[in-house]
Amino acid sequence: MQQILNLLASLNNQANYRTLSPQQHKDVEIYLNQKWLLNLASNDYLNLASDKNLKESFLDSEIFRKNCFFSASSSRSLSGNFEIYAIFEELLESLFNKKALLFNSGYHANIGVISRLNNLKNVLFLADKSIHASHIDGLKSFHKTHFKRFAHNDMQSLTHLLDKYHHHYEAIFILSEGLFSIEGDFAKLHSLIALKKHFKNVYLYLDEAHSIGSFGDNGLGLAQNLNCLEDIDFLILTFGKAIGSVGACVLCNQVFKEYFINTARSLIYSTALPPLNIAMSYFIFSKLPYFEENRKRLKALSLNFKSSLEQLELFEILGDYNILSIILKENQKALFFQQKLQEYGFFLPAIKPPTTAKNRACLRISLCANTPQEKLEIFIKNLIKINNEYLSEYKK
Ligand SMILES: Cc1ncc(COP(=O)(O)O)c(C=O)c1O
CATH class of the missing domain: 3.90.1150.10 (Aspartate Aminotransferase, domain 1)
Incomplete structure (x- = not known):
């Protein structure tokens, strides 16, 4: 005490x-x-989130009536995987042309995904100095983590680390945010992609918690706006900010999606979000162009x-x-x-x-x-x- x-x-x-x-x-x-x-x-x-008309039109909708469950009562891995989960994931997949996997929050998504990438052999993480705490917690979940930080949005500092380490690791994951949550500046996405292409064994992990909904064509965020979605290997979206709901997803390829379904502890060992909340996120996402x-x-x-x-x-x-x-x-x-x-x-x-x-x-x-x-x-x-x-x- x-x-x-x-x-x-x-x-x-x-x-x-x-x-x-x-x-x-x-x-x-x-x-x-x-x-x-x-x-x-x-x-x-x-x-x-504070729009009363929007709330009413959700409450009047078919999607609300069909999914009016206040608890999923189980993890998605057991009996919590209500139909609306797949419906929303399919919508996200059609918008971002990647496989989608929903998590209970951005925090759950980052610790779940990063900790499993971290469990792979011979991998290094290079994280922007200003990256969100949930990334750091994902990295700290294993003692053997190999991880370095580069100065915030500083491509010289990142290039230096890539030059130094890229021969020593099978894969290097660069962690960045679309719009940084404290500094409020955008990632230098074109430069990050150029580095990824130059070094070959590099993967890009981009968290768009603060740019999804509020920025870009139809509110689809920075990577979509710069037309470089295909160069992002892991795209994190969260729904508790501009989307006015709760939850998050990772967009990635099929193999990684299955790997996370099978190993991400924050997905497996937590009760899934209530179907009602998934329905709300789906409802907003399908209306994003109207905002x-x-x-x-x-x-x-x-x-x-x-x-x-x-x-x-x-x-x-x-x-x-x-x-x-x-x-x-x-x-x-x-x-x-x-x-x-x-x-x-x-x-x-x-x-x-x-x-x-x-x-x-x-x-x-x-x-x-x-x-x-x-x-x-x-x-x-x-x-x-x-x-x-x-x-x-x-x-x-
Ligand atoms: C960049 C970033 N990622 C993830 C999160 C966590 O998202 P959530 O609030 O859905 O847990 C936040 C929350 O502030 C954030 O700023």
Whole structure:
């Protein structure tokens, strides 16, 4: 017990202590500590999860009626593999021209798939420094893992590792994200593909958790948008963000799909998602082309907001699309800004190490299609005010 208390006290001292407060949600707002705030921390990028009309049309649909089970009551490997699983996988296969395998979440998909690739003999993983924790947990599930990290989106650093190691391994897996969840920048996909082709024994693993639905033609993500789906060996999609549902899938070839069905522990040893949720993801996916207006709004809002933040010339700003990060460096400063912004009516998290690198604490802003432009203008004014308050309080 003393060990745990010491650990919690040390997190507290580093301004890194997490708490879970009860919340309510209404459209783009969140109710927290007796106040409605603009939610700048949601991944409901197209505002589908909060769309009442969409919810009603799902509840009126045949697909809802046929799949209205609130539990699958078993793993997919036993009696949990309801018909809707195959129907949704077939839809994904037709859209991405690969075999699809559904998992309960992005976390389950990444640890399930990566840990099984990791179990193969003589393989090396090269992971972008900013890769999501679920990739790292997949890699850490075996002691013998061979894995190196390259500097974030730095093709020189990756090339150096490939040059050095490609002769020593039968296969090398490069792990990257389509749109990075903290930095908000896109993967350099053309360069990654050129490296894969150059070194031959290289496979590309791309997690599109933050780009599926919200980006690209018909919302099908970065790889589809750049017309290079066939060069991606493992494509991860998650459904709890822009898709407004829950769950995830890996898209890969038939042999790998069967390998994962037979060995991925997060698939085999967990009750499958309720058919109702699979039906919801299917329903949204089959309607993705109709949300073009939401994507257009999201893009315009994001470009506009980024340019306003940059014009302040007060902070380093990261992000290519709707995820933007304001780099504040020290945990204390990031928390100061978070608390002040909350007082002014905005909810957004300060992201600190270990999620970020040391001394790279930031405010992560995720914009959604319905985020009101006028509120973002107020946000900018408040940011200037808070920066002045911070300077007068801490930098006297
Ligand atoms: C890049 C990335 N992959 C996977 C996940 C996990 O997905 P899920 O929330 O469905 O478990 C996340 C979640 O934040 C993520 O950012």
